[in-house]
Amino acid sequence: MPTYDDDLRLAHVLADAVESTTTRRFKASDLVVETKPDLSPVSDADLAAEELIRGQLKRTRPRDAVSGEEFETTGHGPRRWVIDPIDGTKNFVRGVPVWATLIGLVVDEKPVLGLVAAPALNRRWWAATGSGAWTGRSLSSAKRIGVSKVSRVSDASMSYSSLGGWAKVGRRDQLLDLMDDCWRTRAYGDFWSHMLVAEGAVDIAPEPELAVYDMAALVPIVQEAGGRFTGLDGREGCWSGNALSTNGLLHDDVLARLGTRADADTLPTG
Template sequence: MTSYHDDLRLAHVLADAVEPLTTSRFRAQDLVVEQKADLTPVTDADIAVEETLRSQLKRTRPRDAVQGEEQGLVGHGPRRWVVDPIDGTKNFVRGVPVWATLIALVDGDEPVVGMVSAPALGRRWWAGKGTGAWTGRSLTGARRIQVSKVRRIADASMSYANVRDWGSIGRREEMLALMDDCWRSRAYGDFWSHMLVAEGAVDFAPEPELAEYDMAALAPIVVEAGGQFTGLDGRPWCWSGNALSSNGLLHDEVLGRLGNADETS
């Protein structure tokens, strides 16, 4: 099996490089916020972080392609780095500390390295194919994480983003019913929902609308922690425009209630 240890180390180096940028602009009085064509916000921090990541990758991995939220795909080949400079920009803009830089390496169609750097929470989560999933402030003092062993929806804790978004795919009532049937539901949102799944603190997290750069770094962490990460159509990884992460034991049941496999087959 191909080793991605060097790429995972590089992901830590990249996170080290951009954390000073994000933390210095978080809650800054002069933060510049603009609106993109899709009506989502973008800040000067988003742009600066992506430019820094692209510059570092051009120097250290010149043969790899780079895909980012703000500047799209540059380069070609089987290996590409997929980055979201600030996942949770709306939180970032409002001073909520739940935001992160997402860095992933995709080899072919498989995300093989995932790095989630959330400096305002004082945490990172990371994984490489075959290395297990880990969390901590850095490589030093990290601890390995695993998904939960909860087997019943009635005993499960779920996390989600915005219930309103489920109406866009015609699953709002199904989502509300699932929330009612769970032991507990909380809207931790964005990357954090899925990292809590990987840690075993949450048992599953469905998302109705996501881009590749929102998911590519999350998927290998959940999978290396022993869970599953698919689209709502059951397709592995992050290529379906939506997602379900889970401990694996609840995956099929949640897909049966929220999924759309019969609509896309």
């Protein structure tokens, strides 16, 4: 099995470099916010952060492709870095500290490395295939993390995204039924829901609409922590346009309730 130690060290270097840009612009009185064609917000911090990461990758990994939220994909080949400069831009522009830079590496269409840096929360999470999942401020000061052992929905804690998104995909009633059956529900939102699953603090985290750059960095962390990360169609990874991360024990049950395939109750365990 290939190792990604050098790539993981680079991901930390990239996160260190970009944090000075994002934290300086967080709550800045002159922050410039525009609306993209899809009506989502983008700030000058989003653009500057992605440009910085792309510039460093061009110098250190010139043969790798790079894709992100704000700019077109550059390069081609089996290795592709997938960047979300600020996941949680709506939080960022309103002064809510739940936002992060997501740095993922996809090799042969499989997410193999992920780093989530949330400086306003003073948190960082990372993983690479075969290396476990970790949290801490640096590689030298880290704690290994793992998912919970909760095996019944009635005992589970779930973090969900906005109800409006679930209505758009026609699964709002199913989500509400699942919420009623869970022990506890909260909307921590965005990357944080999935990192809490990886830590074992939350057991279920579904989202109805996501892009690849929202998920690529999250997949290896949840998987290396012992959990599962699929689309609502049961497809492993970050390719379905939506997501479900769980501790693994609850995954098939939740897919049967929220899954978008007609045969959701017979989805493979993977």
